[in-house]
Amino acid sequence: MTADIDGIALAAEGLCKRFGGNTAVDRVSIAFAKGRLHSILGPNGAGKTTLFNLLTRDLLLDSGTIRLGTTDISRLTPDRVARMGVARSYQISSVYPDMSVRENVWIAAYRARGGNPFAFWRQATSFPEAGQWADTCLSRLGLSEIADVSVKELSYGDQRLLELSVTLACAPQIILLDEPTAGLSRKEAERVKRVIMSLKGEFSIIMIEHNVGIVMDLSDSITVMNRGVVVAQGSPDEIRGNRDVQEAYFGS
Amino acid sequence: MTEESLAASQAIPSVKAGRRTFALLKAFAAIAAVCVLPLVMPINIATEILIYGMFAMATNLLIGTAGLFSFGQAAFFGVGGYAAGYFLAHGWTSLPLVLFMAFASGGLLAAMIGGLIIRRLGIYFMMLTFAFNQLVYYVIYSWHSVTGGEDGLAGIRRPVLDLPLIGSFSFDDNRSLYGLVCVLFLLSIGVLARLVQSPFGLVLAAARQNSRRTISLGYHVPALQLAAYVIAGAVSGVAGALFGMLYRIMPIDSVHWAASAYVVFMVVIGGQRSMLGPVIGAAVFIWLQGLFSLAWTRWPLLLGLFVIIIMTYLPQGLVGLASQRWMRAIKRGARV
């Protein structure tokens, strides 16, 4: 597979996660290649978001190992993992409502630019690098105009764009996107698609998305999950041709 | 006083020119206000307002900025006061020493308690702070030989500041103690205001709004919150020490959880979203308490009604009211 060419950015071995009696992720082994865009498809409740949560250590593993490059991160805390270059966007927008758009991005940019979070003796404004980087990320998603608007006042679609912008500001190596175009109008979805396209190559991207058009256009490889297990894996064309996937996912 | 609003959320976005001079202006206004305070009220009340102002500001670092609803801050106020008081009552009267003791004991206790509870969320955190407050209360209450138990720690002497060359300076006089309290008060305003606008303050504010997101951005949120908890505890400890010096007694009810509730009162009626809100809350609260108690024996009823009315009509507290008025005035001025 493609993985061998560029090396592995992130790999999981035998991941399991149970909620009570229900196994949301069941012995999933998966590898994500460096610099590639790898999509995860699957019906609702397949375990995609749970897999993300495991990879970023937001949830504790029941069993399995996760390797970032050559480092075992299965026991690290989520903030450590984030500092090692794994950034994510959430399926449900997860922004700071009492802050402006720019501040939202700044918080991510400051950490990404190596700012010390305990620096209580200096003004936040005395760190121009973070500010500049935040502005760059905002303009990349076309949010510069509304940078000073309070986030409470944004429409849902704009919140989704902001979510992406924040993720970008983490300046990660690996980006995990959970349904980045959900709730976006065609035009915005198109913009997000272009942004993701431009990120490809720069970063390793893992994406969950129900918009099949976008998945097929962007992905280098696709993994299909159902009921917590991986049911298919391959290039977009292979997946399109897979009968089982057709039935379970597209319903035809 | 000015209707200053140094809310974390305003620190970054627009670094407009003139902001700095404005801030300077506000600082002068604060200093001026502090200087005239003893002219308009008995000096012990003025001193008390500044002490509780400090205490309330420190508490607001937790409540307003970090969103950690602590109902146990009196434990740190009390422990700082008892620690300093113990030294002062037993003949160690060096000012730096006792201030350090208060700062360190408040901070240390906060580090110990905070280390255990900082990961607990919402109402659980609230209840834990309450329970620890009660535990500290019972320890101080029963440790009679050191703390004086229910009689309070009595016999506290005022400290002495030994300056090389100049000689030693005593705070026996109420006016000189007021001076000392003033200096420490302004210092803590400066430090806390700076802190709220710093990256540390911003990230705390971010974690208040969405802690999971903040962690996923690479911040170790519990460590930051613990730091805030310790800072608040240490500053509260100093406030407690000053209180002990003022009345030369450290009363047991200063550690009771009701005292924690009262400081939350001050923060909320003053306004959580600004630096001076809690101070104004403290001033109004203390002043009203005195006023009402002269007016009617059933005065807590008036106090209760006052709080209910403020919360009903002024969502942002007293400072919210002031700044609304002010903004409107500015707009009107601009139109003319």
Place this chain on the structure above:
Amino acid sequence: QKTGTVTMGVITPTTGTFAYAGDLVARGAALALEMHGSNVLGTNVRLLTRDDEGKPASGVRRVQEAATSDGMRYFIGAYSSAVGLAESEVAQREKLLQFAAGGSEDFTGTRCGRYTFQWSAHPYTAIRATLEYVRKSFPQKKTIYTLTADYVFGHALLKYTRIVAAELGFELVGNDNHPFGERQYTQYLTKVVAAKPDILLLNTAGADAVTAIRQFANFGADNISVVGPWTLEVDQLAELAPEMRTGLILGQNYYPDVDTPANKEFVAAYNKKFAALPGYSSAYAYDAIRTLLLAMENANSVEVPAVIKALERMSWDGVLGRMSIDPNTHQLVRPYFVARCKPASAMRHTADFAEIVATGNAPQPSQLNECKQMPEL
């Protein structure tokens, strides 16, 4: 400061745990002044009432304020000893004369001061008077179980209970300490009932004691007599239903039936003004203010040092009887009363709770006193 006016403070709780006492103290003080004509040695006397909330810090704050802003030089009124002791420090420093009341022996012991006088009887006096009565009237009752409030006041009572029990030949068969503010006594009372003592001695006071007696009444253990040497003042007897009260043996700092001319005059005036009988709180305030005014006249001065010196030498007929002050401790030397509660059927009016059955005035043995040398003025 107003010249030509003497300002006396009544710093007393009108809110908090002792809220019931504040108004009564203020009444007594006002009455004493009114009967004296609001004026001493041609100088106007003014009363200042402040709420100490039953908290030491508030008490200290109010005293300090009244002293600096209102020129107060004399004050009375603290109801809890913790408050009174805290205020006593301000009194020594600001040179204010404090006429305190309260159960703590520290006022005239470890924390005695030249500016502070204690109106209430000494715990030793109280226990001695009460147990002497029990010994005489119920010679068959020998064993005592004590229930003690777990703070200074309770411990002091317990200490003197041990001393007096040894003096009079009682046997102490058990003791339980309960925390201050306890509302649940059945777990202690279960133990008491199991130990079958002759006497349950309550070394606890105020609301705690009321609650304990109430709950003890639920046990129906009639063969155990309840004795309170310093437990419920007459003010609080109304809090108990008559059937809970009947038969209680209680030590009293004051009782309206006290048969002295000064008290008769006081009760009559009080009854006329407030249509009620005075209790401990009012009597304390009345007698304290009356005594201060008397001392000013004796000293022929309204200056604090002169008044202190006069008090230290005085011996007079007060509300309680013949009284004097021990110059070494500033303890008021005065009679203490033992009262026995009546059944509802024997009550002549609604406030006729008990009758005085004995008095005693044995002072604390001086070798037990911890007041060091009184300082110079």
Place this chain on the structure above:
Amino acid sequence: MLWLVSAQLVNGIAIGMIYALMSFGLSIIKGLLNIPNFAHGALYALGAYICYSAVSMGLPFALGLLAAFAGAALAGWALQRFAIQPASKSGYLAQLVTLFGAALVIEQMLLIGWGTIGLSYSPPPLLRGAVNLGFTVVPKYIAFASVFSALVIVSVWLLIERTKFGAYLRAGIERPDTTRALGINVDLLLGVGMMMGAGLAGLAGGLALPLVGATSTMGGDMLGIAFVVLVIGGLGSLYGSVAAGVLVGVVQSLTAIAAPAASTAIIYAAMIGILLFRPQGLFGER
């Protein structure tokens, strides 16, 4: 020793049921507004006073209890309508502070209405005296109060669990707007729930009258214990309140044997221990 322990155990269970009743109401209000009701103690005191007035007017004790329930429920409604609801737009903490304020107001009104001297009432003749169990005696009234509390708790519990009321409550708290959009009158719901919780506090106060009398500060004394019970049992777990009430009663009774002075400190320490190791409480669900 053994008989002493069992005596204290019996006593602890009986007292614990009364604690449970108190914190059961607290638990309902906690579930409702998601805040600890700092005015709960004041409502408890109010219940005791109302009950006292009713019985001293010559009504039977049962009616006194009913009046205590009704009066406190009414106060609870007023509290919701005139304090909590207006403050809710000012945020969570504002509601909390308002409840403090309300507690002050209620306490002072009790002093104004009933005077500063505490009040006593002996239980009806039928419930006076004690039952002898051989190894210990239990006052009849305490036995009655605990059985009565248990009955009240069970019936209210059934009311909540067996009807949709409970689901409405939880929904209304989490997302008032969405719940309204489903045709549920959230404000009415909060009012009714608050009345129920407050009423139970009043009932507990009425029940406590023969034991602790009526004083304006009695609420503050009880509030601490009620919180401890609530937290140990698990916030929002009705079932937990009962078990924890009994547990606290028993622990208090048992420490009375060895170290009575520590009994209050011990329950706070227990609360801390439980919160640290089982933050959801003994019976709470995450």
Place this chain on the structure above:
Amino acid sequence: MAVEEEALLSVDAIDVHYGRSQALFGVGFEVGRREVVAIVGRNGAGKTTTLRSIMGINPVSNGAVSFNGRRIEKLRPHQIARSGISYVPETRDPFSLLTVEENIMLGYRPGSPYDLRRIVGWFPDLAALLRRRGAELSGGQQQMMVIGRGLALGPQLLLLDEPSQGLAPVIVKKVGEMLTALRGEDLSIVLVEQNIAFALSLADRVVVMENGAVVDRLTADESRQDPERIERYLGIH
């Protein structure tokens, strides 16, 4: 259909404000009985605000909303819901502590044609989840649950805010089938959608919004004949 004669819902030139800023400017449209009206528009156009105003969650500052000939813009949300309108929010707003069954049945009123059985019939995925708590569902499962919750009220008019969002194609298809099936019953729908194809496959009429105002109204036929017309508003090319 005689829409003009007897509209079920008529929104008449409403203005809506958030604080001082205006979000809707004279928005007006009508929904006939058994009709499906789609509202489309870019992010921030005001679609959600429109639905929330109909529901009474956002107050209307000017204009009128009538339902069944009765003015409702001053009513409170629960009264509006009881008069027969139900709303499925785009943020889903599941009740996280209630079980799925409780979530769905919360607003159920005896007499509603949509009981738990039928709802689970449309979304068999939910059958196994009924005892689960609302917070323990995946995004898509929540979506199914809240559509069910909206139906359980037994409304005459259903306001659906982006129901296809986050659903796998197979489920989107199912939702489409379900909505088509519902057309046989006494139910009208206002459908806010970003998935234009999905919206057009169901709608009788389409309302296009831009910057808080209605900028175009089309019938199903018109939109099919001239697909470019909608695309222009949505800003593709």
